[in-house]
Amino acid sequence: MRYYYAEHQDAYRRLLREGMTQWNDLFGESWTFDDFPNRAFLESVLGRLVAGGEVLEYGCGTGPAACFLAGRGFRVDAVDLIPEAIAVARRMARERGVKVNFGVQDVCASPPGSKRYDVVLDSYCLQSIVTDADRAKVLRAVRERLKPNGYYVLSTAMYDPDRVYDGEFRYDARTGICYQETSVRSPDAVQLDGTWYLPHRRHLRPDALRTELAAAGLHVIEQDGGNVVAGLTYQAR
Numbered sequence: 001m002r003y004y005y006a007e008h009q010d011a012y013r014r015l016l017r018e019g020m021t022q023w024n025d026l027f028g029e030s031w032t033f034d035d036f037p038n039r040a041f042l043e044s045v046l047g048r049l050v051a052g053g054e055v056l057e058y059g060c061g062t063g064p065a066a067c068f069l070a071g072r073g074f075r076v077d078a079v080d081l082i083p084e085a086i087a088v089a090r091r092m093a094r095e096r097g098v099k100v101n102f103g104v105q106d107v108c109a110s111p112p113g114s115k116r117y118d119v120v121l122d123s124y125c126l127q128s129i130v131t132d133a134d135r136a137k138v139l140r141a142v143r144e145r146l147k148p149n150g151y152y153v154l155s156t157a158m159y160d161p162d163r164v165y166d167g168e169f170r171y172d173a174r175t176g177i178c179y180q181e182t183s184v185r186s187p188d189a190v191q192l193d194g195t196w197y198l199p200h201r202r203h204l205r206p207d208a209l210r211t212e213l214a215a216a217g218l219h220v221i222e223q224d225g226g227n228v229v230a231g232l233t234y235q236a237r
């Protein structure tokens, strides 16, 4: 099992048990399903997007952003790693009377697909995809799925000087990788100073994120910290 699976599976199992509806409920935050953290950012980029265009969201969780865009007339395909998340997402879309084509998929293992989208959306998934190799797979999938003039719309957690990494967590400032101590010797585990860790999060600074996207063939059009709009490099606009 990959390093990003167990945490998310446990999270959504708890979410189901406790009758919650979206990721941030797990942390007692005051966001709601319809007033989700990157809603204001999405509203600010709507003007750029082809009205009624096709959207692919990966890491959609229970689908707040996917439902929001479907409610604004976009045709949305949305996938997540965890079946429990997708079960809740389908219910939330049904309750709102919006149509989203939800599915279970690991974005790191996405099959090459022929369907191309006007928008590929990531609402706080990329920070959980930690290793260089996995992030390269995700960004390749983004590139392969975007229409020539499409937009990659990304919201991701970033390095924050006030965030404390202590106890079981350890931060490598050179790579931006946060590791979590583990007793499981999976192929993803790494040994640092005699202790075993799993990759947990990638918290980059804005310039490092821009550099990573550029190396993956994605040109940043606008960026406010972890809120980014990018397009395929060398596409005339």
Ligand SMILES: C[S@@+](CC[C@H](N)C(=O)[O-])C[C@H]1O[C@@H](n2cnc3c(N)ncnc32)[C@H](O)[C@@H]1O
Pocket: 004, 008, 022, 023, 024, 036, 058, 059, 060, 061, 062, 063, 064, 079, 080, 081, 082, 085, 105, 106, 107, 108, 123, 124, 125, 128, 129
């Ligand atoms: C922080 S949660 C955000 C969920 C949702 N986008 C939201 O804003 O409520 C990150 C999501 O990414 C999903 N995820 C993590 N790794 C993934 C992968 N390899 N493929 C697809 N989804 C993944 C998790 O299951 C989780 O739903």
